[in-house]
Amino acid sequence: MEILQGFFASTGFANLSVGNMIMMVIGMVFVGLAIRKDYEPLLLLPIGFGIIVGNIPPIEGIALSVYDEGSVLKYIYFGVLKGIFPPLIFLGIGAMTDFSAMLSNPRLVLLGAAAQMGIFLTFIGALFLGFPANEAGAIGIIGGADGPTAIFLSAKLAGEDLVGPIAIAAYSYMALVPVIQPPIMRLLTTREERLIRMKPPRQVSQREKIIFPIAAFLICALIAPGALTLVGMLFLGNLLKESCVTERLAETARNALIDIVTILLGFTVGCSTQAQTFLKADSIKIFVLGAAAFAIATACGVVAAKVMNLFVKDKINPLVGAAGVSAVPDSARVVQQIGQAEDPHNFLLMHAMAPNVAGVIGSAVAAGVLLSVLGN
Amino acid sequence: MAAALRPTPFQLENITNADGLQIAFAGMAIVFAALIFISLFIVALPKILIVANKILPEAEPHIPVRSAKPKAADTSSAGAEIAAAVAFAYHTNQEGD
Numbered sequence: 001m002e003i004l005q006g007f008f009a010s011t012g013f014a015n016l017s018v019g020n021m022i023m024m025v026i027g028m029v030f031v032g033l034a035i036r037k038d039y040e041p042l043l044l045l046p047i048g049f050g051i052i053v054g055n056i057p058p059i060e061g062i063a064l065s066v067y068d069e070g071s072v073l074k075y076i077y078f079g080v081l082k083g084i085f086p087p088l089i090f091l092g093i094g095a096m097t098d099f100s101a102m103l104s105n106p107r108l109v110l111l112g113a114a115a116q117m118g119i120f121l122t123f124i125g126a127l128f129l130g131f132p133a134n135e136a137g138a139i140g141i142i143g144g145a146d147g148p149t150a151i152f153l154s155a156k157l158a159g160e161d162l163v164g165p166i167a168i169a170a171y172s173y174m175a176l177v178p179v180i181q182p183p184i185m186r187l188l189t190t191r192e193e194r195l196i197r198m199k200p201p202r203q204v205s206q207r208e209k210i211i212f213p214i215a216a217f218l219i220c221a222l223i224a225p226g227a228l229t230l231v232g233m234l235f236l237g238n239l240l241k242e243s244c245v246t247e248r249l250a251e252t253a254r255n256a257l258i259d260i261v262t263i264l265l266g267f268t269v270g271c272s273t274q275a276q277t278f279l280k281a282d283s284i285k286i287f288v289l290g291a292a293a294f295a296i297a298t299a300c301g302v303v304a305a306k307v308m309n310l311f312v313k314d315k316i317n318p319l320v321g322a323a324g325v326s327a328v329p330d331s332a333r334v335v336q337q338i339g340q341a342e343d344p345h346n347f348l349l350m351h352a353m354a355p356n357v358a359g360v361i362g363s364a365v366a367a368g369v370l371l372s373v374l375g376n
Numbered sequence: 377m378a379a380a381l382r383p384t385p386f387q388l389e390n391i392t393n394a395d396g397l398q399i400a401f402a403g404m405a406i407v408f409a410a411l412i413f414i415s416l417f418i419v420a421l422p423k424i425l426i427v428a429n430k431i432l433p434e435a436e437p438h439i440p441v442r443s444a445k446p447k448a449a450d451t452s453s454a455g456a457e458i459a460a461a462v463a464f465a466y467h468t469n470q471e472g473d
Binding site for chain 1: 381382383384385386387388390391394395396397399400401402403404406407408409410411412413414415416417418419421422424425428434
């Protein structure tokens with residue numbers, strides 16, 4: 001009987017807390033959203049399952065969780081904590097990104113910059129709520145709507161405890177782009193503005209596509225050296241793609257490599273959300289700030305497009321500004337959907353891709369700035 | 377210990393003490409500067425290419441060199457075509473019966 005009691009004491013049932021159960025339900029919701037609603041399934045499914053795994057109570061004396069010294073999960077989580085995985089994901093993103101839309105309409109790049117205001121306004125908000133400057137910087141980057149960048153910066157700036165909440169918040173809001181953005185876009189635009197048709201983008205030569213990643217890297221890295229790792233990998237990936245001579249490497253970067261890293265990153269980030277470290281007042285604040293960051297970023301992009309329309313002859317459909325948040329390509333798809341809801345023959349996707357990819361560069365530069373200023 | 381050093385929530389001094397506004401304005405300025413420079417470069421790129429094309433004309437598009445010897449895949453595809461032709465003839469014959 002004593003043996004049975006001893007065994008029961010070592011099982012998960014004996015040590016399962018209400019917090020663990022709440023987190024497991026959250027994990028199942030994530031899995032459900034991925035499968036039923038198709039919300040960022042590549043991310044939400046591994047994260048959701050990771051949350052379930054991470055909330056099995058630890059057994060004393062056996063290294064199992066991401067926080068236990070010597071556990072297998074700890075070694076995999078090392079790639080998150082040391083900021084190794086995010087640059088590898090950027091390599092893959094670069095290898096699958098086509099900058100043609102941006103190269104054919106450079107004024108739309110500015111919308112990608114405007115949407116980054118969400119990062120810095122949230123940074124101020126986080127300071128106001130009592131977060132130290134380094135943690136506030138990591139929280140602010142959620143407004144960039146870029147999961148890898150958020151993880152990279154939180155790993156570098158914030159403590160181990162905040163990486164999980166920041167990553168979960170960033171990926172949750174990225175998955176909820178089709179829910180969060182449309183009301184803001186409709187609120188800030190008139191029907192006439194949503195009906196604006198933009199000039200078709202020009203043809204971009206292969207030579208332009210090859211020169212661009214090198215030049216853009218030099219510009220970004222020289223202006224914000226802190227962004228070197230992220231923009232370096234992003235533009236290397238793009239050069240692999242556009243050079244046409246390293247198709248095998250580009251293929252690996254945009255398929256096998258990014259898939260492997262996404263699985264490892266998503267799963268271990270999920271595993272890091274143990275109720276004991278995750279269910280805190282700070283996490284709730286991070287989620288509230290993250291939602292605000294996302295909304296502000298969307299609004300800033302739309303308003304910036306409206307302001308630009310005051311000065312330009314060829315009008316910009318302000319919906320396109322919402323794609324300045326760098327949730328590629330979901331926010332561009334949302335722009336297309338909202339635009340087509342008003343005019344089924346208006347194709348905004350290509351136009352929206354320009355601020356969308358500019359937003360990726362912008363959020364990486366913003367992360368570099370925050371890392372340079374707050375990282376010391 | 378670390379918790380004791382955390383600023384008190386909901387205080388405007390938290391922003392000023394951490395130079396929050398300066399960091400935010402400088403950060404935004406840098407992000408805009410980087411993307412404006414990129415934008416200007418893209419605008420100038422076609423002109424740069426005109427000059428570059430005079431100095432270094434555009435090379436022929438990269439075409440992978442094909443070996444004269446037919447590949448195994450070619451043979452198998454020919455085999456598949458023959459098999460399809462035989463199948464078609466058989467099918468037509470069966471229908472005729």
